[in-house]
Amino acid sequence: MKESLLELNFGERFVKMYTIQKWFFHDLTLLLPLIIGLIVLLFLILLAKKKEKSFFPATIGMVILTFLVTTFVLVVFTGGTARNELALDSSGKIVEKNKTPLLTNKIVKKVYNGTSNGVSSSNSYFQLSTLNLETGQSVWINRSNWWEKIIGNSKEGILLLNTKKSSWKLVRQSTGKTILTSKNITEMKNNWSESGTDYFIDEENYFYTYGLDGKYYIIDLVKKTAKAGNYSAYFKQNVDINPDDTVSIEQLAKQLNTDFFNGSYLREETQEKEQNVVFIFHTTTRKETSLAKLTAVDIKANKIKWSISLGVPFAENSGSNTVNTWQKDNHLFLASDGYFFSVQIDSGKKEFVYDYAYNEKVQ
Numbered sequence: 001m002k003e004s005l006l007e008l009n010f011g012e013r014f015v016k017m018y019t020i021q022k023w024f025f026h027d028l029t030l031l032l033p034l035i036i037g038l039i040v041l042l043f044l045i046l047l048a049k050k051k052e053k054s055f056f057p058a059t060i061g062m063v064i065l066t067f068l069v070t071t072f073v074l075v076v077f078t079g080g081t082a083r084n085e086l087a088l089d090s091s092g093k094i095v096e097k098n099k100t101p102l103l104t105n106k107i108v109k110k111v112y113n114g115t116s117n118g119v120s121s122s123n124s125y126f127q128l129s130t131l132n133l134e135t136g137q138s139v140w141i142n143r144s145n146w147w148e149k150i151i152g153n154s155k156e157g158i159l160l161l162n163t164k165k166s167s168w169k170l171v172r173q174s175t176g177k178t179i180l181t182s183k184n185i186t187e188m189k190n191n192w193s194e195s196g197t198d199y200f201i202d203e204e205n206y207f208y209t210y211g212l213d214g215k216y217y218i219i220d221l222v223k224k225t226a227k228a229g230n231y232s233a234y235f236k237q238n239v240d241i242n243p244d245d246t247v248s249i250e251q252l253a254k255q256l257n258t259d260f261f262n263g264s265y266l267r268e269e270t271q272e273k274e275q276n277v278v279f280i281f282h283t284t285t286r287k288e289t290s291l292a293k294l295t296a297v298d299i300k301a302n303k304i305k306w307s308i309s310l311g312v313p314f315a316e317n318s319g320s321n322t323v324n325t326w327q328k329d330n331h332l333f334l335a336s337d338g339y340f341f342s343v344q345i346d347s348g349k350k351e352f353v354y355d356y357a358y359n360e361k362v363q
Helices: 010-017 022-048 058-076 247-254
Strands: 086-093 095-097 100-116 121-134 139-143 150-153 158-162 169-170 178-181 199-201 204-212 216-220 225-229 261-265 276-282 292-296 305-312 323-328 333-338 339-344 351-357
Touching: 022 058, 022 121, 058 100, 058 261, 100 150, 100 323, 121 150, 150 199, 158 199, 204 225, 247 261, 247 276, 305 333, 305 339, 305 351
Parallel strands: none
Antiparallel strands: 086 100, 095 100, 100 121, 121 139, 150 158, 158 169, 169 178, 199 204, 204 216, 216 225, 261 276, 276 292, 292 305, 323 333, 333 339, 339 351
């Protein structure tokens, strides 16, 4: 089995370029010239039949022209066979629907389109993607935009804030369908903030918000009502804590007689405190573009529990990578550089790998 889609040769990547990837702009760029070419081809065939001439030469010529035009627009506007830079723009929490764990993230894809005066320019495309964390399959994908942010999850669905319009909507986690919007809460008309820090939701049937009038409100998502009150305590900022602030990555590597190049501890909530296990995300060499590794270290026993190669570069470009993590039961989930991994905490076994570039499970 291949480690990742990065092992595809040029021919395989070229074929991938011609597949539906569930990225709206890519798929539109692929289908539009093909549809136009097909329409023109049918017209030429009908015209040739009417004049009682052979339509074979026109067919061959039109097929070649359509192929060349489609390839050109895919290379110019979607990056062609290159792997575009992907990252999580905002992320949600793991929730269970009908005993199935689901996770929704907002993904951004940057397509570089040239350099001017030494400065690279790019176009960014966004989508909301929900994964089934048991199977590693996509549940639904919706188009998104620059201003839409995931605020959090309630029992009813995912709260999405539009920072440009100072509005929000509630989307059902299992289907991606909108079930409620800020317009339904009439008491709060023209009082919604555009800042994500002015909203707090905690997996219940309500959320809290700090209105433009300087008052705090609780929003009931079932009754569709707003009530002012003293809810300021919900808006205190949480600070991430180093899982073991007495031991740096360099010190730990020295104790274990190993190297954790470009290493960093995963976030506090992913650590197994009762087992004194920490997870380190690092590279195989000093280069940031070398392969990424995930290592579990038993701090109490002062030994490496397991270490696995993720099979993809730590970063496509130096300094461009970010890592997001979640944990549920014996499963550690990690999103990095456009890939989403599920790893067994006990053994370090990779359960599945999902690629946001092609929106498909690749392992």
